[in-house]
Amino acid sequence: MPFIETGIQGLLVFEPVVFDDSRGFFYEAYNQKIFGGAGIENQFVQDNQSRSTYGVIRGLHYQVAPFVQAKLIRALSGSILDVAVDIRKGSPTFGKVFSIELSEANKKQLFLPAGFAHGFSVLSEVAEVLYKCDQFYSKASEHGIIYNDPALNIDWQVPLDKAIVSDKDLMLPDFAHCVNPFEYKG
Template sequence: MEIKQTGFQDLLIIKPTKFKDSRGFFLESYNENKYNQLGITNHFVQDNLSSSQYGVIRGLHYQLAPYAQAKLVHVIKGCIIDVVVDLRKNSQTFGKSFSIELSEENGLQLLIPQGFAHGFSVISEEVLFSYKCDNLYNKEYEKGILFNDPQLGIDWKIPADKAIISEKDKKHPTFNNAEYNF
């Protein structure tokens, strides 16, 4: 397993070891002991799986403290552009975004610490997206930032006429008007 730094404190790219042969492949997508040995000590309490089609943009989502969630995300099938925005006021990367292509092909995972907004866009025909959370979902603390906030300048790699966005995500405030407490 390899860990790569992103330039954002505690935001890590993880490449699990993949064993391939004529039958296909095997990889261990999560092993608490191995992750702990590498300094990743999150205690994950909820697993989620979403299915989406090409053009879907989900996000940017987060939960306020004390229900903030760290996430370990990866793609089971297909390909996405995964995007995070640092909402930690004392961070050197506060207000900056980071994006990465995650796919079944590259097998990469992204460890997103608490204090980040998260979203993704689907750039393959369909996607199965899996993520572990270190805190349970709490609707009362759920927040979001407008996916196309010009201040953030996120390139979702989806043409505007092909984008599929929920009504809820279209109504999130801009970064400057969002509520966060990290």
């Protein structure tokens, strides 16, 4: 199986089989049968794509019911540090941070189930990120956690003086005070 366990239940890294030759490469970025074989039965309904420059930090974001989202994230170009935080109350990994470099070169993807906050920082000069969502965007359901919460102690691998964060993301609450209806289901 092309999936790697992360130590956090439900959070998986997907490493596709890449076929390289003199013309370039080919791989299946998503195949419902392969993902289903790993227990990922989500039906993706929306693709989001962003382009950002070095030092941009986006997140930490999530949506609550009725628009809770699972995501499948990858870097189409450049390199990002992708970050997931388990916010499922009662989870043995509640509050645990997982990060991984996703890049055009390594072609890895991160599957993020519902109950996780998500963000990323741009490590290359420019990066384009694509993520599939299994629920539509809803402004009313949108919530988040401040990227620099000392309780989470996330190393975004970007010097603070180079970090570029939106005004909206700078106003997010810390982990202890975020809106969090998620419960661990085991």
